[in-house]
Amino acid sequence: MSQKNLAFGMVGAATIGAAAILILYSTMRPSGPAFIDPADQSLVIQGKAIYANSCAACHGEALQGQPDWRDRMPNGKLPAPPHDKTGHTWHHPDTMLIDMVKHGLVPGKTAPPGYQSDMPAYGTVLTDEEIVAVLAYIKSSWPPKVLQAQKEVTLQRRD
The missing domain is CATH 1.10.760.10 (Cytochrome c-like domain)
Structure with missing residues (x-):
């Protein structure tokens, strides 16, 4: 795997991780x-x-x-x-x-x-x-x- 592909993979994983955290946080916050x-x-x-x-x-x-x-x-x-x-x-x-x-x-x-x-x-x-x-x-x-x-x-x- 090239360094370029590895970098894109790491950015993608970080983005997915951040999105998962935001989704989890939003479900834990009070509604309304x-x-x-x-x-x-x-x-x-x-x-x-x-x-x-x-x-x-x-x-x-x-x-x-x-x-x-x-x-x-x-x-x-x-x-x-x-x-x-x-x-x-x-x-x-x-x-x-x-x-x-x-x-x-x-x-x-x-x-x-x-x-x-x-x-x-x-x-x-x-x-x-x-x-x-x-x-x-x-x-x-x-x-x-x-x-x-x-x-x-x-x-x-x-x-």
């Missing part, structure tokens, strides 16, 4: 978006329309939530919180926000044990892409410091 970035304006526009149709009735057209959202109603449930910077949405990582929209608030998982909520599960109504678009729209209203804090929480919570 690492951070839903509201910089994608087409995603934000899509999310705004979905939010208006599916979320605004409870969470408010301007993301303001229901009045007195921290005070329990007579039925023991809390009103819908705001999704703007005054609420607590930005305290949660994206994976949890996606789970909350998709499955509703699940006691012991995305809500305290025993918690009851009027938040419906949208997993059969909205696609994963539509849920991501809604969250991009919500996040587009946050000031840079709040968005950065939520990004840090999201990236820290990736397991």
